[in-house]
Amino acid sequence: MKMKVFLLVAICVGLTAATNLSSYCRANFPVSCPHPEYSSWYKVGGYCVKYFVTPLNFSDAEFSCRKEAVGKGAHLVSVHSEEANKNIICITMKYNHTSPRVWLGGFELFKSEKFVWIDGSEWNYNPWVPGQPDNTENTEDCVEINWKNTGMWNDDKCSEGKSYICEFKD
Numbered sequence: 001m002k003m004k005v006f007l008l009v010a011i012c013v014g015l016t017a018a019t020n021l022s023s024y025c026r027a028n029f030p031v032s033c034p035h036p037e038y039s040s041w042y043k044v045g046g047y048c049v050k051y052f053v054t055p056l057n058f059s060d061a062e063f064s065c066r067k068e069a070v071g072k073g074a075h076l077v078s079v080h081s082e083e084a085n086k087n088i089i090c091i092t093m094k095y096n097h098t099s100p101r102v103w104l105g106g107f108e109l110f111k112s113e114k115f116v117w118i119d120g121s122e123w124n125y126n127p128w129v130p131g132q133p134d135n136t137e138n139t140e141d142c143v144e145i146n147w148k149n150t151g152m153w154n155d156d157k158c159s160e161g162k163s164y165i166c167e168f169k170d
C-alpha cells in the first residue's frame with residue numbers, strides 16, 4: 001500500500017515537473033538564429049545552437065559540429081547559465097521526447113578532475129546530477145545532459161553514441 005502511494009506521488013511529481021517544463025518551453029522557446037543561412041539554429045545566450053539527432057561518439061560529434069557551420073568556429077555546445085541550460089532542454093525536447101540524452105561540449109581534461117569546454121570558454125556553471133561526475137570505472141570523461149534528471153549533467157563514456165548539440169558564437 002505504502003509503495004502504491006509512493007508511486008502515485010512520484011508519478012504526480014514527475015507529471016508536474018514535465019508540465020512545468022512544457023509550459024516554460026512554450027513561453028520561452030528560443031528564437032531563430034539571426035542569420036538567414038542558419039535559420040534552423042536557435043539563439044541561446046551568445047550562441048547559435050542546433051540539435052542533431054544522429055547518435056555519434058563525443059569526438060565524432062565535435063567534428064560534425066565543425067562541419068555543420070564551416071568558418072563559424074562551431075563546436076559542441078557550451079552552457080554558461082541556468083537560462084541557457086533550460087533553452088537547451090526545450091530544444092532537445094522539441095526534437096526528441098523519448099531519448100533526450102545528448103552530448104554537451106564538456107569533458108574532463110586528462111584525468112585532472114577538471115572539466116573544460118571544447119570551445120575554450122570558461123567553465124562557470126555545472127548543474128550535475130547529485131553524485132555526478134562519478135567517473136564510473138574510471139572511464140567517464142565527457143558531459144551529457146538529461147541522464148536520470150532532466151536538465152542535469154552527468155559524465156559518461158566518450159565512446160557512447162548520443163545525439164548532440166552544436167553551437168557557434170553569434
Ligand SMILES: [Ca+2]
Binds near residue numbers: 108135138140
Ligand atoms: Ca573522468
Ligand SMILES: [Ca+2]
Binds near residue numbers: 133134136155
Ligand atoms: Ca557518470
